[in-house]
Amino acid sequence: MRQKGLHSFFILISLIFLLGTSQSMAVLDEERANHIFNDFIELYRLYGGNKYMLEEPIIQSSHVLQAAYIAQTAGAPDDIVIGLLFHDVGQIIDADRIGDTQSLHYDHDELGALWLKEHGFPEYIWKFVRYHTLAKVELCALNDQYYNKLSKASQESYHIQKSKYAAPQEQHHFEIFRKNPAYWDYLNARKCDDMAKIDGFNTAEQEPRGTLPGFEAYRDQVVRVLSGKSNPATNPNWKETIESHYQLMATNFPKFAQKIKRAETIKR
Numbered sequence: 111m112r113q114k115g116l117h118s119f120f121i122l123i124s125l126i127f128l129l130g131t132s133q134s135m136a137v138l139d140e141e142r143a144n145h146i147f148n149d150f151i152e153l154y155r156l157y158g159g160n161k162y163m164l165e166e167p168i169i170q171s172s173h174v175l176q177a178a179y180i181a182q183t184a185g186a187p188d189d190i191v192i193g194l195l196f197h198d199v200g201q202i203i204d205a206d207r208i209g210d211t212q213s214l215h216y217d218h219d220e221l222g223a224l225w226l227k228e229h230g231f232p233e234y235i236w237k238f239v240r241y242h243t244l245a246k247v248e249l250c251a252l253n254d255q256y257y258n259k260l261s262k263a264s265q266e267s268y269h270i271q272k273s274k275y276a277a278p279q280e281q282h283h284f285e286i287f288r289k290n291p292a293y294w295d296y297l298n299a300r301k302c303d304d305m306a307k308i309d310g311f312n313t314a315e316q317e318p319r320g321t322l323p324g325f326e327a328y329r330d331q332v333v334r335v336l337s338g339k340s341n342p343a344t345n346p347n348w349k350e351t352i353e354s355h356y357q358l359m360a361t362n363f364p365k366f367a368q369k370i371k372r373a374e375t376i377k378r
């Protein structure tokens with residue numbers, strides 16, 4: 111009798127373990143992945159035309175497309191490129207808060223990460239989205255010149271985000287972030303976010319002679335990451351390439367903008 115009870119107990123524990131494992135490794139079929147991407151594109155069709163930040167020259171959709179494109183041309187892994195494409199989804203998922211930039215600076219990272227997690231994105235990607243504002247605060251702490259090179263609007267949001275994570279009940283997020291194995295990947299990817307503010311670099315949909323690849327250029331990659339088949343970097347030195355773009359951006363913005371606009375379009 112006692113043996114039977116023990117047997118049932120072990121079966122129950124195994125089921126709980128299997129359930130937990132299958133949830134953390136959730137992969138989606140292609141149809142579901144395409145459906146999620148269609149919903150995401152629709153969000154940007156509805157709200158992506160809003161200014162990224164009031165003082166910024168570019169609109170929301172150009173910002174995320176530029177961020178993904180900079181990483182793409184550097185040969186970054188699928189997960190980084192798609193993480194950048196989705197990193198600001200928290201800015202537009204709540205129609206009632208669209209344009210409420212002050213409050214969205216505070217928590218769009220959390221909202222976005224939750225959305226990605228709920229939609230089955232890999233942990234590596236939703237954690238990048240969760241930490242992308244922390245990464246900016248961290249980059250400023252590591253190098254005081256980093257702050258000076260941020261756009262004016264991004265400097266303003268930095269102060270909101272810095273004071274949020276300085277609060278005693280929030281400080282543990284820094285420790286968790288620093289222990290993440292992808293810490294350096296995330297810091298590097300964050301630089302693409304801060305570079306993605308090139309005025310006049312838009313898609314053909316937004317302006318007749320626009321050359322910035324649009325959302326559809328990323329469909330295969332989105333399906334890959336959601337179906338658990340992400341491709342690794344095409345350039346083993348992708349982080350160094352992003353860093354060299356960043357250095358050019360920090361020293362000669364017009365030259366950097368020209369270089370990115372003329373970068374070869376990569377289809378993967």
Ligand SMILES: [Fe+2]
Pocket residue numbers: 173197198303
């Ligand atoms: Fe951003």
